[in-house]
Amino acid sequence: MASRTIQMTDRLYDYLRKVSLREPRLLAELRAETAKLPLSVMQISPEQGQFMALLAELIGARRAIEVGTFTGYSALCVALALPADGKLITCDVSEEFTSVARRYWARAGVDGRIELRLAPAVDTLQGLIDGGGACSFDLAFIDADKKEYDDYYERILKLLRSGGLMMIDNVLWSGAVADGRRRDADTVALRALNEKLSTDKRISLSMLPLGDGLTLARKR
Numbered sequence: 001m002a003s004r005t006i007q008m009t010d011r012l013y014d015y016l017r018k019v020s021l022r023e024p025r026l027l028a029e030l031r032a033e034t035a036k037l038p039l040s041v042m043q044i045s046p047e048q049g050q051f052m053a054l055l056a057e058l059i060g061a062r063r064a065i066e067v068g069t070f071t072g073y074s075a076l077c078v079a080l081a082l083p084a085d086g087k088l089i090t091c092d093v094s095e096e097f098t099s100v101a102r103r104y105w106a107r108a109g110v111d112g113r114i115e116l117r118l119a120p121a122v123d124t125l126q127g128l129i130d131g132g133g134a135c136s137f138d139l140a141f142i143d144a145d146k147k148e149y150d151d152y153y154e155r156i157l158k159l160l161r162s163g164g165l166m167m168i169d170n171v172l173w174s175g176a177v178a179d180g181r182r183r184d185a186d187t188v189a190l191r192a193l194n195e196k197l198s199t200d201k202r203i204s205l206s207m208l209p210l211g212d213g214l215t216l217a218r219k220r
């Protein structure tokens with residue numbers, strides 16, 4: 001068997017977090033508050049948030065876009081990694097979830113860097129393109145309706161500058177994408193997108209077994 005990703009036991013996962021996680025207190029508080037919600041599993045892990053912040057720093061991101069805000073954890077990770085005059089546009093449809101997000105962004109002092117658009121994300125993305133926003137974003141994160149991932153992907157590819165980075169969450173979908181018996185709409189959509197990206201010449205590609213699977217696509 002060729003070498004592959006290490007098996008992540010609970011003990012090793014605790015160790016990984018102990019020696020590498022630098023979660024700020026406010027982010028930990030947001031995670032604890034979100035954990036009380038029935039849909040808390042939608043939140044990204046803290047190590048994924050830290051990784052995304054590192055990527056934002058690495059590419060010197062100034063303008064970012066996110067699809068799927070929820071209670072604002074990933075947005076806060078990215079916003080904290082942007083320069084003071086940086087900007088993150090984040091899309092959601094839920095007033096309820098994002099009211100939690102707004103509180104934490106304000107407490108972190110980055111609410112001026114984050115613009116929340118409450119509307120179906122495809123409409124927001126298309127509006128940005130129609131408004132002349134093509135090629136103006138450095139970084140993007142997709143984490144909303146799995147059936148619409150391809151619609152987000154195509155629009156975000158237009159919005160990113162050349163060299164800009166797209167991060168796509170849940171691409172391994174708890175393993176369902178590799179199980180041919182799974183034919184539900186979310187799994188089918190994710191599988192189709194993964195296959196499309198595997199030969200898409202417009203991007204450089206890497207798929208990471210981080211969290212529920214994270215694809216990195218750099219616009220060529």
Ligand SMILES: C[S@@+](CC[C@H](N)C(=O)[O-])C[C@H]1O[C@@H](n2cnc3c(N)ncnc32)[C@H](O)[C@@H]1O
Binds near residue numbers: 067070072119145
């Ligand atoms: C997986 S959660 C996002 C988690 C978030 N990135 C975090 O780190 O906590 C998905 C979010 O997408 C939102 N959503 C679902 N369908 C949407 C759509 N069509 N347009 C915009 N947002 C949508 C949901 O309301 C939900 O808050």
